[in-house]
Amino acid sequence: MRAVVVTEYGVLPVVQEVAEPEVAPGSVVLKVEATGLCRSDWHGWMGHDSDIVLPHVPGHELAGTVAAVGAGVDGWQVGDRVTTPFICACGTCEQCLAGNQQVCPNQLQPGFNYWGSFAEYVAIPFAQVNLVRLPDAMDFGTAAGLGCRFATSFRAVRQVGQVQPGETAVVLGCGGVGLSAVMIAAAAGARVIAVDTNPAALELARQYGAAETLTDASELRGVDITFDALGSNELVQQALRALRPRGRHVQIGLLPDGVQLDVGRLIGQELQWLGSHGMPAHAYPEMLELVAAGNLNPAALITRTISLDETPAALAALSHGTPAGVTVITP
Ligand SMILES: NC(=O)c1ccc[n+]([C@@H]2O[C@H](COP(=O)([O-])OP(=O)(O)OC[C@H]3O[C@@H](n4cnc5c(N)ncnc54)[C@H](O)[C@@H]3O)[C@@H](O)[C@H]2O)c1
Numbered sequence: 001m002r003a004v005v006v007t008e009y010g011v012l013p014v015v016q017e018v019a020e021p022e023v024a025p026g027s028v029v030l031k032v033e034a035t036g037l038c039r040s041d042w043h044g045w046m047g048h049d050s051d052i053v054l055p056h057v058p059g060h061e062l063a064g065t066v067a068a069v070g071a072g073v074d075g076w077q078v079g080d081r082v083t084t085p086f087i088c089a090c091g092t093c094e095q096c097l098a099g100n101q102q103v104c105p106n107q108l109q110p111g112f113n114y115w116g117s118f119a120e121y122v123a124i125p126f127a128q129v130n131l132v133r134l135p136d137a138m139d140f141g142t143a144a145g146l147g148c149r150f151a152t153s154f155r156a157v158r159q160v161g162q163v164q165p166g167e168t169a170v171v172l173g174c175g176g177v178g179l180s181a182v183m184i185a186a187a188a189g190a191r192v193i194a195v196d197t198n199p200a201a202l203e204l205a206r207q208y209g210a211a212e213t214l215t216d217a218s219e220l221r222g223v224d225i226t227f228d229a230l231g232s233n234e235l236v237q238q239a240l241r242a243l244r245p246r247g248r249h250v251q252i253g254l255l256p257d258g259v260q261l262d263v264g265r266l267i268g269q270e271l272q273w274l275g276s277h278g279m280p281a282h283a284y285p286e287m288l289e290l291v292a293a294g295n296l297n298p299a300a301l302i303t304r305t306i307s308l309d310e311t312p313a314a315l316a317a318l319s320h321g322t323p324a325g326v327t328v329i330t331p
Pocket residue numbers: 037038039040041043148149152172173174175176177178195196197198201215229230231232234235251252253254255276277278318321322
C-alpha cells in the first residue's frame with residue numbers, strides 16, 4: 001500500500017510503498033477513506049512524542065471502511081463505515097471499566113504508538129471498544145474529524161469545561177480544535193470570543209457562532225472559561241489573566257516545552273486548570289445526535305481536501321502557520 005513515511009524528525013516525509021497492516025486478534029484493518037491533518041501529527045513529526053519509533057507513518061484522525069476483521073471481534077463486518085477515537089482504549093482496565101477510556105493506561109494511538117492513517121490501510125486495536133458506526137448520511141471527510149479534533153473539543157467544552165448557557169467562553173487559537181470548540185460552545189449557549197492571529201480563521205469563527213473575534217486576548221478580563229486550542233505559553237498566560245475569580249481554563253493544545261503558571265493566582269483566585277484528552281467511543285452517540293439534529297455541523301469546518309502525495313508538504317507547512325479551517329486527506 002502507499003503511505004506517508006517519516007524517516008527522520010523534521011525532514012520532509014516521502015510517499016512510498018509499505019506492507020499493509022495485518023489483522024491481529026481483537027483488531028480490524030480499515031481502508032482509510034479520509035484522514036485529517038491535525039497539529040498533533042506535526043508534533044509527532046517534529047519529534048515531540050516519545051512513543052514514536054522511526055520509520056513512522058503519521059495519521060490518527062480518521063474514518064474508513066472495515067477491510068478485515070480479526071478473531072474475536074463480534075458485530076463488525078467488512079464494508080462497515082466507521083470512525084474511532086484516536087485514543088484506542090483497552091476496554092478492560094480500571095479506567096476503561098469506569099468509563100474513562102480517554103485516559104486508559106494501555107491505550108494505543110494510531111500514528112503515534114504504531115503506523116497511522118496517512119496510508120491506504122490502518123489497523124485499529126481493541127476494535128470492539130473503539131469502533132464507532134457512522135450514520136449513513138455522514139460523509140467520510142466529516143467523520144474523520146470526529147476521530148480527533150471535533151470529538152476532543154466536544155468533550156473539552158461539554159464534559160470537562162461544562163460550559164453553561166450565558167457564560168462567556170474564550171477560545172484561543174482557531175484551527176481545527178479551536179473552530180470546533182467555537183461551534184460547540186456557541187451551540188451550548190455560550191457567548192464565544194474567538195482569538196487567532198489569522199483573520200481568515202476569525203472569519204470562519206464568526207460563521208460558526210463566535211460573537212466576538214480578537215487577534216490578541218491580552219486585554220480580556222472577567223471571563224468564565226478559557227480554552228487553549230493551540231498549545232502556547234503566551235496564550236496560556238493570556239487565558240489565565242482573562243479569567244474571573246473561580247474561572248476555568250481547559251488545556252487542549254500540547255505544550256511540549258511545558259509552561260510556567262502563576263500558582264499564586266491559581267490559589268488566590270481559585271482558578272481551575274483542567275486537562276482534556278480526546279473523547280471515549282461511548283460518548284459519541286450524544287455528539288452524533290446533535291449533528292443529525294443540525295445543532296452541530298462539523299462538515300462546515302472542512303476547507304481543503306488533498307491527496308496522499310500532497311500530504312508531506314502540507315504537514316511540513318504547519319511549521320509556518322495553519323491554513324484556515326480543516327484539511328482532510330483522501331488516500
Ligand atoms: N488534547 C487533545 O486530546 C488534543 C487533540 C487534538 C489536538 N490537540 C492539540 O491541540 C492543538 C491544536 O491543534 P489544531 O490541529 O487545531 O491546530 P491548528 O494548527 O489547526 O490551529 C492552530 C491555530 O492557532 C492559531 N495561532 C497561531 N499562533 C497564534 C497566536 N499567537 N495567537 C492566537 N492564535 C494563534 C493559528 O493561526 C491556527 O488557526 C495542538 O497542540 C494539537 O496537538 C490536542
